[in-house]
Amino acid sequence: MxxxxxxxxxxxxxxxxxxxxxxxxxxxxxxxxxxxxxxxxxxxxxxxxxxxxxxxxxxxxxxxxxxxxxxxxxxxxxxxxxxxxxxxxxxxxxxxxxxxxxxxxxxxxxxxxxxxxxxxxxxxxxxxxxxxxxxxxxxxxxxxxxxxxxxxxxxxxxxxxxxxxxxxxxxxxxxxxxxxxxxxxxxxxxxxxxxxxxxxxxxxxxxxxxxxxxxxxxxxxxxxxxxxxxxxxxxxxxxxxxxxxxxxxxxxxxxxxxxxxxxxxxxxxxxxxxxxxxxxxxxxxxxxxxxxxxxxxxxxxxxxxxxxxxxxxxxxxxxxxxxxxxxxxxxxxxxxxxxxxxxxxxxxxxxxxxxGRHTVLVEPETDRVLEADQPGEGWLARRAPFGLGYHGDPAKTAATYRRIGDEVLAIPGDMAVREADGRLRLVGRGNMVINTGGEKVFAEEVEEAMKRASGIEDAIVVGVPDPVWGRKVVALACVTDRYDAGVAQREMLAELAAYKMPKHIILLDTLPRHASGKSDYRTALTIAMRELGLETA
CATH class of the missing domain: 3.40.50.12780 (ANL, N-terminal domain)
Structure with a gap:
């Protein structure tokens, strides 16, 4: 290879x-x-x-x-x-x-x-x-x-x-x-x-x-x-x-x-x-x-x-x-x-x-690798060993496996924050960013906050086209009989800025997922568009 x-x-x-x-x-x-x-x-x-x-x-x-x-x-x-x-x-x-x-x-x-x-x-x-x-x-x-x-x-x-x-x-x-x-x-x-x-x-x-x-x-x-x-x-x-x-x-x-x-x-x-x-x-x-x-x-x-x-x-x-x-x-x-x-x-x-012992954070604007004990937000990256690249796709390979300074780092596209105690807090994937009203919202960050709220068992968050916001945050959710929309909203607001909150939460019996268990965002967006009476994006 x-x-x-x-x-x-x-x-x-x-x-x-x-x-x-x-x-x-x-x-x-x-x-x-x-x-x-x-x-x-x-x-x-x-x-x-x-x-x-x-x-x-x-x-x-x-x-x-x-x-x-x-x-x-x-x-x-x-x-x-x-x-x-x-x-x-x-x-x-x-x-x-x-x-x-x-x-x-x-x-x-x-x-x-x-x-x-x-x-x-x-x-x-x-x-x-x-x-x-x-x-x-x-x-x-x-x-x-x-x-x-x-x-x-x-x-x-x-x-x-x-x-x-x-x-x-x-x-x-x-x-x-x-x-x-x-x-x-x-x-x-x-x-x-x-x-x-x-x-x-x-x-x-x-x-x-x-x-x-x-x-x-x-x-x-x-x-x-x-x-x-x-x-x-x-x-x-x-x-x-x-x-x-x-x-x-x-x-x-x-x-x-x-x-x-x-x-x-x-x-x-x-x-x-x-x-x-x-x-x-x-x-x-x-x-x-x-x-x-x-x-x-x-x-x-x-x-x-x-x-x-x-x-x-x-x-x-x-x-x-x-x-x-x-x-x-x-x-x-x-x-x-x-x-x-x-x-x-x-x-x-x-x-x-x-x-992990090879993990680093890379500042998005400067491509600077943060010091090991430096708090801050950046792209989640790691030093070798890692995959060689994408078969037959040198452009995507160069975008993911990037030379920064004198070394190559694997940067798959996750954003994370390093806290003062050295732990990493995952924010979300760069390709799942929802641009809403000029602000960036990571779908996975909202999903995690939702799943921590009372009565919400599962959630998938997508960005739906909107004439005012460009994209608006919409969630599909599975809930239990303990779910109270007001209580859940207050709990989510304790973790999320107001602009990150879903404009709509669509309740379903099951959510679309791949065989691996990972979210099927394409199908989720189609469902959200249909439930909101919009044409498919």
Whole structure:
């Protein structure tokens, strides 16, 4: 993989996920579960052999080093097997959103110049017109895939890999076409090792093997969010290379009670979610059924990419006192900007984060990097390691991975304030700014204030065209029977300037969200326009 123009920076690490998987498989008991999906269990010995065979089959199909292999699938073991086989074969796996239309799938395949595609049978009709242009197309739940993973040499490949080997992470964003963020293995692994829950210092492969071999009780993670998004697969990979287990929920739709059932049955130690859209029904299930589940093995619930409110966190740690809740501030382009830790005895307030050790703030007007102890507001940025850039888009790469002074910083577009105590307060994304009456309003800042107000469970804020203000702030909200508009308004005004307050709050039973749990702002704007009797923007 090659960096876009302007992204040259020091090599951060010499790790390669293919090498890590080989080393881990050799160090763990072969009968330890690697993947659990309902009643199906794939042992580490089988997982290693299957991914080795699949890697050989990909190379036998003529795919050259670095070739892109796309995956169109739900949370099934094969998704992880394909990604791991790609690492082992020095290929680049590519995620595709399973909610995409044929045209959208075709766009990603063309954009990344994919040579291969693995897909589930339920998507066969969608991809049928696209298959003739591919060098390799394999239906996952079919005989060809079974032969690829079940036949042939299952031993590790005799292959020299590189930390430059990597993958493409496609992100839809809020505007425009999806963009593929290029990640090299070395950078991705070093970013994983920054997690505050990792206590053992690992600098070399010998360190890694010793850590894996000496750990008789490795972790078991449940990625409750889709693997097709970066956080889901990244959390699974992190657990697997540590010699642990990835537990995939057997249902295609999220069900909080089913999640707790699986956490109890599989003795899960960690769950990955995306904010309140997952956490709130999980908390409500615990409240409905106190004492129903034995969750004594559970140690961590981590969340990435969406607000996680204080009251929901309190329900979780009250019900499961040994829990550590980790709120992760990151992006597809770079991770580890900040962390908020909540336990039964301590907490970081919602919207505030302890900065990561590579995190800095950049003043918007001057491009000056604030000193580490200097309070102020600026673009949230971080030093290497981070993604290489956007595949095929040097202009967007240069705008996000910017050279400031003698270094390149990743600046995905979030604004934050550093308070006097050093903590960061997230303001919002630059591409979600609403210009109203000459003032700038960050949609996410208003959403967070709304969710802290009494009786408001969920909120999405958009800017609707207005002849007086240019754009006016409008909110879609889900509320409980405790909701009182006057009380909520007073509570929001205690946090927000008057010009940031929604001019209208439209009450709905459910809010439009993507499969990841993140807000679907395009659909939200369409709904707001319709409810206000306006023409679609």
């Amino acid at each position: 090659t960096a876009g123009e302007g992204t040259v920076r020091p090599v951060a690490g010499d790790w390669n996920f293919g090498d890590l998987l080989d080393a881990t498989a050799a160090a763990v008991p072969g009968d330890r579960p690697a993947l659990i999906h309902g009643e199906r269990v794939v042992s580490w010995a089988d997982f290693d052999a299957r991914t080795n065979r699949l890697a050989r089959a990909l190379l036998a199909a003529g795919l050259p080093t670095g070739a892109r292999v796309a995956i169109l699938a739900r949370n099934i073991p094969e998704f992880i097997e394909i990604a791991c086989a790609a690492f082992k074969a020095r290929l680049s796996h590519v995620n595709i959103n399973y909610r995409y239309t044929t045209g959208e799938i075709d766009y990603v395949l063309q954009d990344c110049q994919a040579q291969g595609l693995f897909y589930q049978a339920e998507f066969a009709e969608l991809v049928a017109p696209l298959l003739p242009s591919l060098a390799l197309a394999v239906q996952i739940d079919g005989g060809q895939y079974d032969a690829m993973v079940g036949e042939g040499d299952g031993r590790p490949l005799d292959i020299t890999r590189s930390p430059e080997d990597g993958y493409l992470l496609y992100t839809g964003g809020t505007t425009g076409k999806p963009k593929g963020v290029m990640w090299r293995s070395g950078d991705a692994r070093v970013s994983q090792l920054e997690a505050p829950t990792i206590k053992t210092v690992v600098r070399t492969m010998a360190d890694h093997v010793a850590m894996v071999a000496e750990n008789p009780l490795p972790g078991r993670v449940i990625p409750a969010c889709p693997l097709m998004h970066g956080a889901g697969l990244n959390s699974s990979m992190a657990e697997l290379v540590g010699g642990g287990t990835a537990v995939l929920l057997p249902d295609t739709r999220f069900d909080a009670e089913r999640l707790w059932d699986e956490a109890e049955r599989t003795r899960a130690t960690r769950i990955l979610i995306v904010g309140d859209v997952f956490a709130r029904p999980m908390a409500q299930a615990l409240q409905r059924h106190p004492g129903r589940w034995d969750l004594s093995s559970l140690r961590v619930i981590s969340s990435a990419g969406l607000m996680w409110s204080r009251e929901v966190k309190r329900v979780l740690v009250d019900a499961i006192p040994q829990l550590t809740l980790v709120d992760i501030l990151g992006a597809s382009e770079a991770s580890g900007f900040g962390y908020a830790i909540t336990t039964a005895t301590s907490e970081t307030p919602t919207g505030w984060f302890e900065p």
